[in-house]
Amino acid sequence: ILNVEQSPQSLHVQEGDSTNFTCSFPSSNFYALHWYRWETAKSPEALFVMTLNGDEKKKGRISATLNTKEGYSYLYIKGSQPEDSATYLCAPSGSSGSARQLTFGSGTQLTVLP
Amino acid sequence: ETGVTQTPRHLVMGMTNKKSLKCEQHLGHNAMYWYKQSAKKPLELMFVYSLEERVENNSVPSRFSPECPNSSHLFLHLHTLQPEDSALYLCASSRQAGRGEKLFFGSGTQLSVL
Numbered sequence: 001i002l003n004v005e006q007s008p009q010s011l012h013v014q015e016g017d018s019t020n021f022t023c024s025f026p027s028s029n030f031y032a033l034h035w036y037r038w039e040t041a042k043s044p045e046a047l048f049v050m051t052l053n054g055d056e057k058k059k060g061r062i063s064a065t066l067n068t069k070e071g072y073s074y075l076y077i078k079g080s081q082p083e084d085s086a087t088y089l090c091a092p093s094g095s096s097g098s099a100r101q102l103t104f105g106s107g108t109q110l111t112v113l114p
Numbered sequence: 115e116t117g118v119t120q121t122p123r124h125l126v127m128g129m130t131n132k133k134s135l136k137c138e139q140h141l142g143h144n145a146m147y148w149y150k151q152s153a154k155k156p157l158e159l160m161f162v163y164s165l166e167e168r169v170e171n172n173s174v175p176s177r178f179s180p181e182c183p184n185s186s187h188l189f190l191h192l193h194t195l196q197p198e199d200s201a202l203y204l205c206a207s208s209r210q211a212g213r214g215e216k217l218f219f220g221s222g223t224q225l226s227v228l
Binding site for chain 2: 049
């Protein structure tokens with residue numbers, strides 16, 4: 001099990017604002033980093049899976065970057081909309097042993113106010 | 115619709131009851147998972163099955179008993195649970211177990227133990 005930290009814990013932004021969150025994880029024994037989006041009363045849904053240092057992924061207004069050497073990933077949302085309100089979870093996995101399974105962070109709860 | 119179906123959505127049980135949670139995936143995946151989400155805690159991995167064999171058991175008490183009769187179905191049998199076992203239980207599947215594979219989650223069973 002890996003030590004995963006996400007910040008901030010919660011965030012309120014106005015519609016149209018851009019925002020970003022951080023996920024920190026151990027840089028040793030790294031294999032992959034996942035981001036999931038979890039809307040209230042729905043299932044968690046995968047946004048991105050990144051494996052290489054310097055990876056950048058984009059899906060519409062949401063993008064993510066990965067730094068495996070220093071052990072962090074950023075998730076960016078450009079021009080937030082109320083439908084972006086959700087909890088965003090990051091989950092790294094390691095390359096061996098029990099760390100091969102994903103370890104989830106506590107999440108960043110985003111509320112976008114209209 | 116993520117292709118992973120869980121039943122029941124809600125369950126209330128006494129400490130002496132025996133109940134089962136059911137999960138079914140229609141995605142042709144080879145790995146299935148049980149996760150637990152307790153209040154104010156991150157998602158915790160309970161069990162992983164790969165091709166119907168249990169490959170991970172994260173020190174889960176024996177009052178939780180998983181069963182994977184085939185690669186499409188996963189059960190979690192519950193008996194003599196404690197009130198602290200009240201939580202959201204999520205099932206997930208992936209093409210293969212562990213590492214970089216994206217998880218597809220069901221909607222969860224909200225369990226209350228009285």
